[in-house]
Amino acid sequence: MGWGWKKELKGQYVDGHKRSDVVAYRQDVFLPAWNHLQSWMQKWKVDTENQNRVVEDVNEQPPNSQCHIIVWFHDESTFYANDQRKLQWVHQNESAVPQPKGEGASLMVADFVSADYGWLRSPNGKESACVLFKAGKTQDGYFTNDDITEQTRVAMDILSKHYADEEHVFIFDNAKTHLK
Numbered sequence: 001m002g003w004g005w006k007k008e009l010k011g012q013y014v015d016g017h018k019r020s021d022v023v024a025y026r027q028d029v030f031l032p033a034w035n036h037l038q039s040w041m042q043k044w045k046v047d048t049e050n051q052n053r054v055v056e057d058v059n060e061q062p063p064n065s066q067c068h069i070i071v072w073f074h075d076e077s078t079f080y081a082n083d084q085r086k087l088q089w090v091h092q093n094e095s096a097v098p099q100p101k102g103e104g105a106s107l108m109v110a111d112f113v114s115a116d117y118g119w120l121r122s123p124n125g126k127e128s129a130c131v132l133f134k135a136g137k138t139q140d141g142y143f144t145n146d147d148i149t150e151q152t153r154v155a156m157d158i159l160s161k162h163y164a165d166e167e168h169v170f171i172f173d174n175a176k177t178h179l180k
Contacts, residue, residue, distance in 0.1 A: 037169060040069045042116055067166045072120060072155065074172045076110040076143065078135065108133040108143060112155050112170070120155055122162050129155035148172070 016022055081104030111130040112120040120129045131151050134140045152170060159168050 037069050037071070040167075041071060042068055044115055068116075069167045069169055070114050070116050070163070071169045071171060072112040072114050074110070074112050074148070074152075074170060076108055078106050078108045081105045105139075106135050108135050110143065110148075110151060117163075120158060122158055127158050127162075129158060 109130065109132055111128075114120070121127065129151055131143075131147065133143050133147070135142055155170070156168075159166075
């Protein structure tokens with residue numbers, strides 16, 4: 001009948017994505033701006049014969065510029081010490097093992113990534129804009145707009161020093177933390 005005993009599946013979080021102000025911003029501001037920049041971004045396709053990612057030629061250049069636009073996406077992920085599978089195969093001779101309460105300590109990772117370079121790093125990998133953050137009242141506190149502003153300053157310094165021949169655009173999600 002298609003039913004099975006398992007833990008409830010979770011999908012993407014969609015906090016406020018359908019709110020009228022969010023939809024209006026996406027339709028009237030973000031998508032037109034993205035469409036304008038897209039002609040100056042490198043275009044990627046898959047070489048079906050070799051299954052390699054290759055760059056298509058881009059003929060247009062940004063006004064007053066001799067380079068392509070590189071788009072950097074910012075995001076965060078939080079990992080919990082007690083985040084584990086809740087359902088598993090268990091042998092009939094096994095007994096219950098005590099488990100810790102709650103999610104446990106957390107570690108948040110915030111970074112920038114692009115299709116062109118991957119994670120934002122210096123060419124030798126020694127400089128990075130990645131932030132590891134232990135969120136919580138008894139840890140590092142909470143990741144605020146000031147933290148994101150400082151992280152972006154570090155990212156801009158790396159790009160200015162090592163990738164000055166390109167134009168760079170930062171894209172941030174609309175998390176409430178970014179607005180405080």
